[in-house]
Structures are given as structure tokens and as C-alpha cells.
Amino acid sequence: MDALFIAATMARRGLLTPARPDRVVRQFASLGRWGFGLAGELRQAAARSPQRVAVVDDERQVTYAELLDRSARLAAALPVTAGQRVGLLCRNSARMLEALIGVSTLGADPVLINTGLSAHQLAEIAKAQDLTALIHDDEFTDRLGDVPNRIGEKQIDELIAATPRGLGTPPERPGRTIVLTSGTTGMPKGARRPTPGGFSPLCSVIDRIPLHAGDRIMIAAPLFHTWGYAGMQIALALRATIVLRRRFDPAEVLTTLAAQQVTALVAVPVMLQNLMDLPTGHAGLKAVAVSGSALPGGLATRFMDRYGDVLYNLYGSTEASWVSIATPADLREAPTTAGRPPHGTRIRIVDGQIHVSNGMLFEGYTGQEAGSRTEVGTGDLGHLDDKGRLYVDGRADDMIVSGGENVFPAEVEDLLAALPQIREVAVIGVPDDDWGQRLAAYVVLRPGETLGADEIREHVRAHRARFSVPREVVFLDGLPRNATGKVLNRELPRNF
Structure with a gap:
């Protein structure tokens, strides 16, 4: 055969x-x-x-x-x-x-x-x-x-x-x-x-x-x-x-x-x-x-x-x-x-x-x-x-547990990437004193577009469970990437 x-x-x-x-x-x-x-x-x-x-x-x-x-x-x-x-x-x-x-x-x-x-x-x-x-x-x-x-x-x-x-x-x-x-x-x-x-x-x-x-x-x-x-x-x-x-x-x-x-x-x-x-x-x-x-x-x-x-x-x-x-x-x-x-x-x-x-x-x-x-x-x-x-569905080591719920950053990332105002986006888990971990979204808008952090959160809330809503939304001019285009999560700012 x-x-x-x-x-x-x-x-x-x-x-x-x-x-x-x-x-x-x-x-x-x-x-x-x-x-x-x-x-x-x-x-x-x-x-x-x-x-x-x-x-x-x-x-x-x-x-x-x-x-x-x-x-x-x-x-x-x-x-x-x-x-x-x-x-x-x-x-x-x-x-x-x-x-x-x-x-x-x-x-x-x-x-x-x-x-x-x-x-x-x-x-x-x-x-x-x-x-x-x-x-x-x-x-x-x-x-x-x-x-x-x-x-x-x-x-x-x-x-x-x-x-x-x-x-x-x-x-x-x-x-x-x-x-x-x-x-x-x-x-x-x-x-x-x-x-x-x-x-x-x-x-x-x-x-x-x-x-x-x-x-x-x-x-x-x-x-x-x-x-x-x-x-x-x-x-x-x-x-x-x-x-x-x-x-x-x-x-x-x-x-x-x-x-x-x-x-x-x-x-x-x-x-x-x-x-x-x-x-x-x-x-x-x-x-x-x-x-x-x-x-x-x-x-x-x-x-x-x-x-x-x-x-x-x-x-x-x-x-x-x-x-x-x-x-x-x-x-x-x-x-x-x-x-x-x-x-x-x-x-x-x-x-x-x-x-x-x-x-x-x-x-x-x-x-x-x-x-x-x-x-x-x-x-x-x-x-x-x-x-x-x-x-x-995402990397096994990227999955976070927020308030006892399994959350996949890639799922939220894909949801936000489909918005016409967004050129590129990365969603990662960060430590949280109350919930163990929470999501943070890093967003790059297309030239001339406007979109607020609250609008992004509401979009996620309307399509995903409440524990998938990113607490932080950080707007950047571009995502840090390596020479093959992969986002370097370690270089995303954490000053929140």
C-alpha cells in the first residue's frame, strides 16, 4: 500500500x-x-x-x-x-x-x-x-x-x-x-x-x-x-x-x-x-x-x-x-x-x-x-x-488555573484576534493573590483604529466564561517576537 x-x-x-x-x-x-x-x-x-x-x-x-x-x-x-x-x-x-x-x-x-x-x-x-x-x-x-x-x-x-x-x-x-x-x-x-x-x-x-x-x-x-x-x-x-x-x-x-x-x-x-x-x-x-x-x-x-x-x-x-x-x-x-x-x-x-x-x-x-x-x-x-x-487548544504549560477553573489563554487570544480593530494580540497567565492566576491581554491595534480596554473585556465576557476575561489589557506598538515570529512571552511588560 x-x-x-x-x-x-x-x-x-x-x-x-x-x-x-x-x-x-x-x-x-x-x-x-x-x-x-x-x-x-x-x-x-x-x-x-x-x-x-x-x-x-x-x-x-x-x-x-x-x-x-x-x-x-x-x-x-x-x-x-x-x-x-x-x-x-x-x-x-x-x-x-x-x-x-x-x-x-x-x-x-x-x-x-x-x-x-x-x-x-x-x-x-x-x-x-x-x-x-x-x-x-x-x-x-x-x-x-x-x-x-x-x-x-x-x-x-x-x-x-x-x-x-x-x-x-x-x-x-x-x-x-x-x-x-x-x-x-x-x-x-x-x-x-x-x-x-x-x-x-x-x-x-x-x-x-x-x-x-x-x-x-x-x-x-x-x-x-x-x-x-x-x-x-x-x-x-x-x-x-x-x-x-x-x-x-x-x-x-x-x-x-x-x-x-x-x-x-x-x-x-x-x-x-x-x-x-x-x-x-x-x-x-x-x-x-x-x-x-x-x-x-x-x-x-x-x-x-x-x-x-x-x-x-x-x-x-x-x-x-x-x-x-x-x-x-x-x-x-x-x-x-x-x-x-x-x-x-x-x-x-x-x-x-x-x-x-x-x-x-x-x-x-x-x-x-x-x-x-x-x-x-x-x-x-x-x-x-x-x-x-x-x-x-494551547500549550499544556500555558494553561492556568484561576479560582479553581482551567483557563486556556489561546482560546481568548483567538477570540480577540478576530476583532477587525486588532492587528495582533497575546494573552498570558500572570500571578494573582486572590485567584492564583489571571489573564492579561497585550493588544496591538491596526493603524487608525480605536478600541478601549473595557470594550475588549466586554467582548470576552459576551463570548466566554467570566474567569476568561482578562483583568489587564495592555496596548503596545508591537509584540516582541523572535526571528521565526513566535511571541516572546518573557519580554511582555508586567508593570501592572
């Missing part, structure tokens, strides 16, 4: 179209020799479509043949051996792909580092992850302090230019990419991502999200983030053209979508909010795939009303990869749903918490012994409706 599913999905997405026999042979030979990690996926794409543009960024464009050549040269030149860890502190660019694939080619483990971290956090991560070297964009030099063995942009280019051509040989063990958890509540942990064992993981996603071979895909989500990284893996497998920009600017994104004839966009929800602040949209998109945080109330419907029914919402985590995918039809019928589990994924609700099993569960945190897992908990509370759709 799995083989039939894979074959049917690959055919629908254009991966089985005829091509020159010699290229097809080299393509599958590359996968057989190198496996389905980054090095193997690049080699199969270069074997089948060597002159197709692989990456377009702010500075240049490179073909698949050129990307393979440069990453292989870099692998040969890096002062790194198999099994060592190399940090990557880079924004989205072709150079980051060259470095990421080059490190993986060696059998070393790339550690993807959030570009929003402080100098102190970077030093702590370099130590905790035992980095042999750190590849970084030049703009971060001043943050690196005493971090040893740093390799900047100019040095990367010099290493590539000075190294003879050669494609290398497969390492005994493929490099394991380490993705750092979001770190919104503490120091990020490193989660080891598994190497796919075949076509099944790819087909599980593209069966539900209509991405096709040769698409032009803009990855706006940071490549150091689980979702941006997954988008890159999918794009390489599809031999797509990957469009990247170092920084997200909504107006520039619209210009790029049109100029580069982009057919699919990989983003995080806050980016869609920013796009919706612009007066116009882009009509050429066939799929907009988002992940990384919950879709705020009403955003899915508003976005599809402007861009068409092209929105797909993937709910997952660094540890679980994907859990469920909501299609446009799901989001039209139930805008707050996280969708249904894709092929090969199973969801269980255990004591109100979401547990998942699939073929791409993480292998453990760095510092812990690696091992296979059959199921992981996401740390989120959730429930299923009678159609099998999943709903995420």
Missing part, C-alpha cells in the same frame, strides 16, 4: 515524468549511493536537471550543477571531520545552502542557529553544542566574541575558489542536522533530525500540499527554522528553483513573487499578517504553506479571500516534524483547525495532550543518547472533531 501511495503521489507531482535515460540512471544512482539526506538530494537534482536554476537570492543565481560544485569544493576545504558539529549562523542565501550541504557531505553535523540570538546565547550554544567551527554571515561578527574557529562569508568564497573540483565520496554516516528549539522560555536545545529513509516522508507532505517538480518556491521562513529547513529539503527533492531573500520585507516579497514568477510560498503565519497589511496581493501563487505557530483568528479566511484558496497550514514541532496539515477546504470549513494527519502519521490524544507517531520523529536532544522513537508528545493540548480534524 505504501509503495502504491508513493508512486501515485510522485506521478501527480511530476516526479515521474520522462527524461533522458542517462540522467534518470544517474539520478537514482546518486540516491542509492548518497541516500536521501541533503547531499543525496542535491546530487539527484544535479544529475537530472543540471542547468536548472537551483537558487536565486539577493546577489546571484546558481544552477544545480553549480550548487553541487561549490558545496563539494567547500566540503573538501573545511577543517572539519565526520561526526563533528559545525554551527551555521546565516540568513537565507545561496551561500547558506552551500555551507549546509557542504558540512552534511562530510558526515559532519550542521547546527542551525537562530539569527536573533544574543552574544551571550551564541557563546553558550557554541559551548553546549561543542562546535568545531562556526560558519556565519559577516553581519554577525560583532556578536561572536570569543567563539572559536569562525568562518565568514569572504573566507567561504576563498575556500571554494581555492579547492579543486571533485564530488567526494559518501561518509560512513550521513551528517545529522541539528535544529535548535525555539527557546522562547529558556536556552534553546539541539534536536537531532533524522535522515529520510526513502520517498515516503516527502510524499506524505506533497500529497497534501500541491508542490510540483520544477516549481519556483520562495522560502521566506528562516532556513534555520524547522519549517524553512523542511521547505528546502522538499524543494531539493522536487528539483525546484528556490527563491531566497536575506530579510523578510512584505512589500519586497510581493515584488519578488511577481518578478521571479513564484508559484509557491513557504512562510510562517506572522509573515501572512504582514502581507495582509498591504493594499494588494499576488495572483500567481498556487500554494502558500505555513507552519511554526498558530494561525491567528480570522487570518486564514481573510488571506484566502484575497489570494484564493491556496493556503495550507502544517502543524508540527522540531521533535515531531509534522503532525497534521489543514487544506484550504479544511480552513474554509473550520478556520482554526490544524487539519488531519497526513499519510503515515498517527495522532493520539492522551489526557488532553497531543501525541504523534510518524517516520520522521527526532532522534533525541544533543547531550542525550540517540535512539529511535515510536511516539512523541508535542506539549500541546488538543482535541479532534467528528470529522477527524485536529484542534490545538
Whole structure:
């Protein structure tokens, strides 16, 4: 059954179209020799479509043949051996792909580092992850302090230019990419991502999200983030053209979508909010795939009303990869749903918490012994409706008890986010001397809109129980977010 599913999905997405026999042979030979990690996926794409543009960024464009050549040269030149860890502190660019694939080619483990971290956090991560070297964009030099063995942009280019051509040989063990958890509540942990064992993981996603071979895909989500990284893996497998920009600017994104004839966009929800602040949209998109945080109330419907029914919402985590995918039809019928589990994924609700099993569960945190897992908990509370759709009710550790009642901040947050006057909102629990805990709402209004604290409280009171009404309503110019768009609750003011 799995083989039939894979074959049917690959055919629908254009991966089985005829091509020159010699290229097809080299393509599958590359996968057989190198496996389905980054090095193997690049080699199969270069074997089948060597002159197709692989990456377009702010500075240049490179073909698949050129990307393979440069990453292989870099692998040969890096002062790194198999099994060592190399940090990557880079924004989205072709150079980051060259470095990421080059490190993986060696059998070393790339550690993807959030570009929003402080100098102190970077030093702590370099130590905790035992980095042999750190590849970084030049703009971060001043943050690196005493971090040893740093390799900047100019040095990367010099290493590539000075190294003879050669494609290398497969390492005994493929490099394991380490993705750092979001770190919104503490120091990020490193989660080891598994190497796919075949076509099944790819087909599980593209069966539900209509991405096709040769698409032009803009990855706006940071490549150091689980979702941006997954988008890159999918794009390489599809031999797509990957469009990247170092920084997200909504107006520039619209210009790029049109100029580069982009057919699919990989983003995080806050980016869609920013796009919706612009007066116009882009009509050429066939799929907009988002992940990384919950879709705020009403955003899915508003976005599809402007861009068409092209929105797909993937709910997952660094540890679980994907859990469920909501299609446009799901989001039209139930805008707050996280969708249904894709092929090969199973969801269980255990004591109100979401547990998942699939073929791409993480292998453990760095510092812990690696091992296979059959199921992981996401740390989120959730429930299923009678159609099998999943709903995420909030983080298990975010639920508060106010006067003996269980209160879910996310439920109130979603209610307020649907108000037309509100651009963004965060609701959290804070200590209360009388009730144990109470809710506080942090609200950002849209330009030119007015809304009072009492009006917000009355709206909640009219739609939810009295213990869900936020005692404090704080108006801000913007919510503090990390580089992937997640709200940093610890940085919300508590001066009330």
C-alpha cells in the first residue's frame, strides 16, 4: 500500500515524468549511493536537471550543477571531520545552502542557529553544542566574541575558489542536522533530525500540499527554522528553483513573487499578517504553506479571500516534524483547525495532550543518547472533531488555573484576534493573590483604529466564561517576537 501511495503521489507531482535515460540512471544512482539526506538530494537534482536554476537570492543565481560544485569544493576545504558539529549562523542565501550541504557531505553535523540570538546565547550554544567551527554571515561578527574557529562569508568564497573540483565520496554516516528549539522560555536545545529513509516522508507532505517538480518556491521562513529547513529539503527533492531573500520585507516579497514568477510560498503565519497589511496581493501563487505557530483568528479566511484558496497550514514541532496539515477546504470549513494527519502519521490524544507517531520523529536532544522513537508528545493540548480534524487548544504549560477553573489563554487570544480593530494580540497567565492566576491581554491595534480596554473585556465576557476575561489589557506598538515570529512571552511588560 505504501509503495502504491508513493508512486501515485510522485506521478501527480511530476516526479515521474520522462527524461533522458542517462540522467534518470544517474539520478537514482546518486540516491542509492548518497541516500536521501541533503547531499543525496542535491546530487539527484544535479544529475537530472543540471542547468536548472537551483537558487536565486539577493546577489546571484546558481544552477544545480553549480550548487553541487561549490558545496563539494567547500566540503573538501573545511577543517572539519565526520561526526563533528559545525554551527551555521546565516540568513537565507545561496551561500547558506552551500555551507549546509557542504558540512552534511562530510558526515559532519550542521547546527542551525537562530539569527536573533544574543552574544551571550551564541557563546553558550557554541559551548553546549561543542562546535568545531562556526560558519556565519559577516553581519554577525560583532556578536561572536570569543567563539572559536569562525568562518565568514569572504573566507567561504576563498575556500571554494581555492579547492579543486571533485564530488567526494559518501561518509560512513550521513551528517545529522541539528535544529535548535525555539527557546522562547529558556536556552534553546539541539534536536537531532533524522535522515529520510526513502520517498515516503516527502510524499506524505506533497500529497497534501500541491508542490510540483520544477516549481519556483520562495522560502521566506528562516532556513534555520524547522519549517524553512523542511521547505528546502522538499524543494531539493522536487528539483525546484528556490527563491531566497536575506530579510523578510512584505512589500519586497510581493515584488519578488511577481518578478521571479513564484508559484509557491513557504512562510510562517506572522509573515501572512504582514502581507495582509498591504493594499494588494499576488495572483500567481498556487500554494502558500505555513507552519511554526498558530494561525491567528480570522487570518486564514481573510488571506484566502484575497489570494484564493491556496493556503495550507502544517502543524508540527522540531521533535515531531509534522503532525497534521489543514487544506484550504479544511480552513474554509473550520478556520482554526490544524487539519488531519497526513499519510503515515498517527495522532493520539492522551489526557488532553497531543501525541504523534510518524517516520520522521527526532532522534533525541544533543547531550542525550540517540535512539529511535515510536511516539512523541508535542506539549500541546488538543482535541479532534467528528470529522477527524485536529484542534490545538494551547500549550499544556500555558494553561492556568484561576479560582479553581482551567483557563486556556489561546482560546481568548483567538477570540480577540478576530476583532477587525486588532492587528495582533497575546494573552498570558500572570500571578494573582486572590485567584492564583489571571489573564492579561497585550493588544496591538491596526493603524487608525480605536478600541478601549473595557470594550475588549466586554467582548470576552459576551463570548466566554467570566474567569476568561482578562483583568489587564495592555496596548503596545508591537509584540516582541523572535526571528521565526513566535511571541516572546518573557519580554511582555508586567508593570501592572
